[in-house]
Amino acid sequence: MELLFDIGNSHTVLGVKNNNNFTTWRIGTKSFETEDELFSIIKILFDNKNIKIDTIKDIGISNVVPSKAYILEKFSKKYFSLDSIFVSPFQNVYNIKYMADYPAQIGADRISNVIASKLEYGQNCITLDFGTAITLDVLKNGNFVGGSITPGFKTSMMALFSNTAQVPQIELNIPDYNYGTNTDDNVQIGIIKTILYGLETLIEKIKEQDSINYKIITTGGMAKNLKTNSYIFKNFDENLTLKGISYYMKYLRGE
Known part of the structure; x- marks a missing residue:
């Protein structure tokens, strides 16, 4: 084991x-x-x-x-x-090239996600990992070609809470509507829906830029309990990062 x-x-x-x-x-x-x-x-x-x-x-x-x-x-x-x-970007596993200006700056979690995405979902994937930060990684023709990082839901909420006197700290839930009539709803919509809509738009722009219909894979603790109909959660893989770590070790063992 x-x-x-x-x-x-x-x-x-x-x-x-x-x-x-x-x-x-x-x-x-x-x-x-x-x-x-x-x-x-x-x-x-x-x-x-x-x-x-x-x-x-x-x-x-x-x-x-x-x-x-x-x-x-x-x-x-x-x-x-x-x-x-x-896990390190300096090991060339599964013929994945890391087309980044500074490969050493790529987080090991992102590398693990890319490995698992390639082996389980195909050559062209966009992986979203919802944690303290939300990372987006693009796997194009089997290679890592770039991505984005944005503050996560709780990180955004804590920044707002710590810098405003009258905004309460609240639970993060997604209202069904797009504008609210109380402060709690306003904050939930402003943080969660703004981030989700932004990610959806960014993904569509990436698809348009590359002329590729990327498969979207989502993971991360902050995504697990979100109740949303957004298409970016269609392929939720709770253990994606752990799978990538395991695949990484398997490759180094020569299996």
Whole structure:
């Protein structure tokens, strides 16, 4: 079995892959500052699912928080006697070229998403990952050709809340209508619908620019519970990033 980490700025998704089945958990990235704290969390999670530590044979990591890298390396060696594998743009896996000005700046989560999208959905995909930031990645003819980054829903809400005296902090839900008659609705529409409509428009512009009818793949914790009829959520893949990490390790193993 594989132990997979998707280390994000706010949350960390842990996954155990057994064949093609995933068992997943979500914890706060700030919840562990040492390898021992991380193990204590994982031990409890494993025990609750009757997963034995010695069944883990590989550890793969997508990490966008540099300060966590050393912790994860020590964790893997100390408790599993394994060398962890970190997703990197410098490994040419599955013949994916990264046509970016500075490939080193591409987040490991985005690389993982691109890998999984290519292998599971085809050569021409646009991947949306809804987290602290919303990343959009374009896979064109099997290669990463660029993307965009915008503040996520909660990030936008917190920025508004922290800089205004009379705007309340609210739950993020999507009203059925496009303008509201109270402050809560105004904020929900202004943040969520403005971002979603903006993404829909951007995607249509990308399709028009490239003359390609890209398949849209969506993932990320902030997208999971959104109730919307937007076409960009038609192909929601909760485990897309973890799948990409697993595929990355599989390639390096020569399988």
